[in-house]
Amino acid sequence: MDTIRIMLLVLTVMTIPLRLDALQEDDLGKVTYDRWCSECHGVDGSGNGSAAGFMLPRPRNFTLAQYQIRTTASGDLPTDQNMLDAINNGAPGTAMPAWDDLLSEPEKQALVQYLKTFSRFFPDDEVPQSLDFGGSTRTSEEVVAEGRRQYEAIECWKCHGDQGRGDGESSPTLVDDTGFPAAAADLTENWFFNGGDDVEDIYRAIRTGLDGTPMPNFSDVLDAGVITEEELWAVAHYVRSLSPEEVPGISEVVQARLIEDLDVPRSVADEIWNETEGVYIPLVGQIIVQPRWFNPRVDGVWVKAFHNGEDISVMVRWSDPNNSPDQAWSDWKSQVVTTMEPKEGGDTGIGASPDQLVVQFPMQMPEGMERPYFLKGDSRRPVYLWEWKSDRQTALEGEARGVGTESFQAEGQDLSVEGVHKDGQWQVVFTRPLLTEDENDLDFITGEAIPMSFFAWDGDNGESGNQGALSSWYFLMLEEATPTAVYVAPPLAMLLAGALGLLMVRNAQKREKENI
Amino acid sequence: MLVLKKIEKLAAFTLVGSLLMVGCGGADSSDSAGSSSAASEATAMENPVDPSTAGNIVGSVAFEGSAPAMDAIDMSGESVCANKHSGTPMVQTVVVNDNGTLSNVFVYVKEGSAIDGMQFPTPSAALLDQDGCVYSPHVMGVMVDQEITIRNSDGLLHNINATPTEQRGFNSSQPVTMETSQDFGTPEVMIPLRCDVHGWMTAYIGVLTHPYHSVSDGSGDFSLSTLPEGDYVVEAWHEQYGTQSQTVTVTAGGTADVTFTFSADMANAVVPMGTPVDLHDHSLVTDQQ
Numbered sequence: 001m002d003t004i005r006i007m008l009l010v011l012t013v014m015t016i017p018l019r020l021d022a023l024q025e026d027d028l029g030k031v032t033y034d035r036w037c038s039e040c041h042g043v044d045g046s047g048n049g050s051a052a053g054f055m056l057p058r059p060r061n062f063t064l065a066q067y068q069i070r071t072t073a074s075g076d077l078p079t080d081q082n083m084l085d086a087i088n089n090g091a092p093g094t095a096m097p098a099w100d101d102l103l104s105e106p107e108k109q110a111l112v113q114y115l116k117t118f119s120r121f122f123p124d125d126e127v128p129q130s131l132d133f134g135g136s137t138r139t140s141e142e143v144v145a146e147g148r149r150q151y152e153a154i155e156c157w158k159c160h161g162d163q164g165r166g167d168g169e170s171s172p173t174l175v176d177d178t179g180f181p182a183a184a185a186d187l188t189e190n191w192f193f194n195g196g197d198d199v200e201d202i203y204r205a206i207r208t209g210l211d212g213t214p215m216p217n218f219s220d221v222l223d224a225g226v227i228t229e230e231e232l233w234a235v236a237h238y239v240r241s242l243s244p245e246e247v248p249g250i251s252e253v254v255q256a257r258l259i260e261d262l263d264v265p266r267s268v269a270d271e272i273w274n275e276t277e278g279v280y281i282p283l284v285g286q287i288i289v290q291p292r293w294f295n296p297r298v299d300g301v302w303v304k305a306f307h308n309g310e311d312i313s314v315m316v317r318w319s320d321p322n323n324s325p326d327q328a329w330s331d332w333k334s335q336v337v338t339t340m341e342p343k344e345g346g347d348t349g350i351g352a353s354p355d356q357l358v359v360q361f362p363m364q365m366p367e368g369m370e371r372p373y374f375l376k377g378d379s380r381r382p383v384y385l386w387e388w389k390s391d392r393q394t395a396l397e398g399e400a401r402g403v404g405t406e407s408f409q410a411e412g413q414d415l416s417v418e419g420v421h422k423d424g425q426w427q428v429v430f431t432r433p434l435l436t437e438d439e440n441d442l443d444f445i446t447g448e449a450i451p452m453s454f455f456a457w458d459g460d461n462g463e464s465g466n467q468g469a470l471s472s473w474y475f476l477m478l479e480e481a482t483p484t485a486v487y488v489a490p491p492l493a494m495l496l497a498g499a500l501g502l503l504m505v506r507n508a509q510k511r512e513k514e515n516i
Numbered sequence: 517m518l519v520l521k522k523i524e525k526l527a528a529f530t531l532v533g534s535l536l537m538v539g540c541g542g543a544d545s546s547d548s549a550g551s552s553s554a555a556s557e558a559t560a561m562e563n564p565v566d567p568s569t570a571g572n573i574v575g576s577v578a579f580e581g582s583a584p585a586m587d588a589i590d591m592s593g594e595s596v597c598a599n600k601h602s603g604t605p606m607v608q609t610v611v612v613n614d615n616g617t618l619s620n621v622f623v624y625v626k627e628g629s630a631i632d633g634m635q636f637p638t639p640s641a642a643l644l645d646q647d648g649c650v651y652s653p654h655v656m657g658v659m660v661d662q663e664i665t666i667r668n669s670d671g672l673l674h675n676i677n678a679t680p681t682e683q684r685g686f687n688s689s690q691p692v693t694m695e696t697s698q699d700f701g702t703p704e705v706m707i708p709l710r711c712d713v714h715g716w717m718t719a720y721i722g723v724l725t726h727p728y729h730s731v732s733d734g735s736g737d738f739s740l741s742t743l744p745e746g747d748y749v750v751e752a753w754h755e756q757y758g759t760q761s762q763t764v765t766v767t768a769g770g771t772a773d774v775t776f777t778f779s780a781d782m783a784n785a786v787v788p789m790g791t792p793v794d795l796h797d798h799s800l801v802t803d804q805q
Contacts, residue, residue, distance in 0.1 A: 064681075075678075075686040121684065154691035155673035158713050169593045173715030177679050209687050214712030216675035216689035220696045227691075 029114025032107045040095065045118030053341030054294040055095045058180055060212075065119035066177065068210040069195040071130035074217035077121060079128050083112045093192035093299070131219065133207060134229050136200055139237040147238025150231050154221065156239075159184040159214065164242045165424025167321035172332045174214045181335045182213050183297075186319045186424070190243035192299065197247065203236035248280035253449065256305035256312055258479040264306050264313040268420040268427040273315055278304040283456055283469035288375060289403050291344030295336060296469035297458035301357075307478050312444050313431045314476070316357060316454065323390055323421040324459030325352030337462040346467040353459030354391040355421075356468070357428055360384075360453045361442045361476075363399060371451045371473050376400040384442045388417050388428050390459070395430060399440050403466065414441060434478075449475040561637040565744050571766040573740040575773055577621045577732040577752060581780030583612035589649075589716045596672055597649035597714075607716055608654045609756050617736020618778050620655040622706060622722045622753040624729035626761060630746030636726050641665045641697070644709075644719065646674045646690070651709070651719035655755070657729030658721060660703055667695045673713050678721075680707040681790030705791050706753060720755060745770075752776040758785030 034043065040059040042049040047061030060067070067078040069086050078086075087108050090098035099108065116122040137143060151157065159174065161167035164187030176182040190197040195205055209217030221227050257276065265272045281303055285296040301318040322329050337349030347353060362372045363382040370381075377383035377400055385398040387408060395417030398408035414436040419428040434444040444450060452475060457468035586606040591598035598605075611619035625631070641663035645652045649670060658664055668674050668690040676696075678685040682704040688696055700707065700723040711717035722729055728748075730738035740750070745768045751761040757778040764772045 074688060075684040077684075154689070155713075158673050170713045170715070174712055175715075177677075177685075209689075211685075211687060214675065214677065214687075216677065216687040216712075218689050220688045221691060221694075224694050224696060226694055 028107060029110035029112075029117075032103065032111050033114050036099070036103070037111070045115070051095075056180060056295045056336065056339060057094055057176060057182065057213075058178065059095070061178070062115050062118035064177075064212070065116075065121040066212040068212060069204075070128075070208050070211065071133075071204060072128045072208065073131060073219060074209045074211060077128040079130055080112050082128075083115060084108060087111060089196065091194045092197075093189075093194060131207060133200075133203060134233075136203065137230060137233045137237070139199070139240070143234050143237050144241045146231065147234035147236070147241075150227065150235045151238050154218070154227060154235070156235070160187055161321070161424045163423040163425070164188055164239065165319045165321065167424030171321055172329045175335075176214070177212045180339055181332055183321075184214075187239050187242045188319060189300070190240065191247045197243070199233075199236050199240045202239050203233060206232060206236060250282075251279045253475045253477050254279045254303045254305055254314075254452065256307045256314070256476060256478045258446075258481060259306050259308050260481070262308055264308050264311045264431055265315075266313060266416065266418065266429060266431045268315070268418055268429055272306065273304060276304050276306075278302040278315075278317075279474075281454060281471050281474055283454060283471050286375075286455075286466055286468055286470050289466055291346035291465070291467055292342065293340075293346070293463060293467035293469075295340050295461070296456075297461040297463065298456035298469045301454055301456060301471070303454075303474075305476060305478075307434065307444070307446075309434070309446075309481065311431055311433050312478065313429055314359065315427060315429045316359070317425055317427040318357075318456060319424055320355055320421070320426050320458050321424050322460055323426075324355045324461075325391070326460055329460035333460045333462050340462070347462045347464050349462060352391075353457070353462075353464040354389045355426060355459050356390070356455075356457040356464075357388045357426070358455040359386040359430065360455065361386075362451050363440060363442060365442070365445070365448060365450065373402070374453055374470075374473055376403050376406065378402050384440065386415055386417075386430050386432075388419055388430070390419060390421070390426075393417075397438075397441060409438075409440075414438065444476075444478055446478040447480040449477055452476040561635060563637060563742070564634045565631075565742055567742055569745055569768040570742045571745055571768060571770040571772065573743065573748070573750060573764055573766060573772045573774055575623070575738060575775050576736040577618045577623070577738065577754075578736065578775055578777040579612050579616055579618040579779065580777060584610050584780060584783065586610060591649055594649055594670075594672060594714070597670055600648035600670075605648065605650065608650065608718075611654075613734055613736050615735060617732065618754065618757075619732055619734060619736065620653075620754070621732040621738070621776065621778070622655050622657060622720065622729065623732065623738045623740070623776070624657060624705065624722060624724060624751060624753075625726065625740065625743070626749045626751040628728075628743075628746055628748035630744040630748070630766075631726055631728070634726065634744075638662050639727065643667060644721075645669055646676075646711070646717070649674075649711075649714050649717060651711075651717055653719070653731065655706075655720045655731045656722070657731065658700070658723055659727060660723055660725050661699050661701055664698050664700075664721070665695055666690070666698060668693055674711050674717070675713055676709060677712055678707055678709045680704050705751075706755075706789060708789060718755075722753070750774060752778075753788070754778055755787055756785070757782040758787050 038049055040049040040051045041047055045062035047059045049059060052059050065077055070078040070082050072078060088098060088100040090096045157168050159168040159170045166184040166186040168184060171184040174182045174184055195201050206218050209215050218232060222229060222232060280300055282300045283298050285293045287294060298318050301316050303316050305314045334349035337347055361384045363384045372381035372383050379401045382399055382401045385400060387396045387398055395415045396408040397413060397415050398406055400406040415430060415432045417430050419426060451473045453473050454471045455468055457463040586609060589605040589607060591605060613619055638659055638661055642656060642658050643665050645667045647669040666676055671693040673691045675687060675689045677687040683700060683702040703723050703725050705722045706720040709719040728740045728743060730740055732738045743766045745766050748764050748766060749761050750764050751759055753759045760776050762774055764774055766772055
């Protein structure tokens, strides 16, 4: 009798750790999800977490099992690896962060299994199959040119625009499967591509589409023999070529090159602008003061500058699909405004708002490193502003001592401007004398690191007032004229060196003769 | 033995069926041609319904009130499509016919114990055309696993974005004049389709396990033919005005006449989308009886 009891006890004890293990694995997925994911994706996985209203695109609804980033056919379920990749890499350009270093490997694995439990579409037995993409072809000028031809032939431009900036004719009416506005990707910013920035990622997006969004798959076109795999790869290479080769690094300083004896470029069309790459400055939504804005259209600006010792020209360019206000985008605007939380008394979606850009400088050069508060300064350290609007031909100079205190000079303007909208891009050139008579204008002194920052609004994206995008402080540095000494000293040194050399050779020759 | 019996039964049906077709010859030549071609393709399975005891449902969809004004579609960006339309193309959400009836209403058998468990042959491919930047037809019905040929007659980029809820969808591109094939494996009323390139292009497909579906035409008429005798719940679905259902009794050789009436007041109706169709659920039939 005792033996049986002991055996039973042993058996029971042996099973306990096993069951605990099983429990833990199940729990780990749920615990991880509830802790890190539910705020946005909802406890029930429906994508309706408490923060969802602040986001566009909305968080993924896991109950539909619709995943954008897949190596599987359109409409098919993703592979485990696809889901793991999405967790690891996040979704650039959206609120979804990369969890690569934030979660442990077991947590991520458990999460993938837990996400599947939200949808009845995940079967137990069927393993989703990845499509065969063939190998990437090598890129070349010819391949990119072929890709451009195909980009036109299969009409990618209908949504993405002729130059790929998401400004195609169909772009204002695009919605996702849940009816929320869905912007066509700006193909010139591959660092914001959902699903990855390299040519393989682009090819995958073309072949399998982005389910749940307007982006269709092009595998069916391939299967129908309308296009070859090589031609589709060429499209991917062309799309890749629209973005810089390297993701723009963070550069703190915009150099204004000195062009002596030349007028500064006052027009967007001036070819001298092509001589410099420019500096990329990222922008984010203004979410500090009410009304806040969580859905900025302008996610970065490119800045270039030239000066000639008398005047300075600063060119700012950024992607914006249209010149607001534009009737074609009025539905888009009201949809965005009604979609976005919070309603803090911002743009109602009624009425027209222009696109805007404000360049901000300190009113006086700060001593040391202390700069004005980046949100329009304060009473102690006011800021000096350049304001451009798409519905006005002039730029205004202004000042502010905090948000809401902006005032702009009506007369005595020293600032001129040209703004051109083309192919989904604004190019705005500001020109001003380095020194002005106005004491509230900042004097631009060469060789100094002048703090500079940016505010941008897309009117037809529902942006105006405090609801727009902004950057932190960067620096504008005007190149100093080369001192005269630079032109005198080197030739002098060369002459001296030459003379010395000659002297040495002579001496050597002399000694040689004496030895003979 | 069981298999043999089935084959005998099928042979009998085929015989009766072909005799019947001969008998009806000339009455509706297009109809009989259609069914004979379908029958020749579906060699694996014959229609299990005995036509000698079957009946039909015919009817129309009336519309009350004033027809809402539909927006004109701006096709100025697609001259190829704009040129295919003689007048201004209008949004197809509500199409009220000249005789005051309503077009594009999907009418189908929702419940009916007489067809429970019956296996119907899968008809040949149904055509969904994109012509003049509109879907043609705007509303259609198919059977589970029935091939749907999606054709691009415009030769410019369309995408077909199907968003069912009961099954997996697809989003397929057609940048040139071409055809692709799709099918749905699960019954569902209705599956919305849209073209994202042309935001006004929408279509709806109803997927059923049986062939008893119809769409009200330009005269508001619909018909469901060769139904076994019995009681049916027939539902009429409209994309703006929601659904209505009636219990209809079909007698052997009889034709039941049914009229559905939608009105302009129903504009805010809840429009069911992605409802699974379960013929085994008789709650509605018993409720109404």
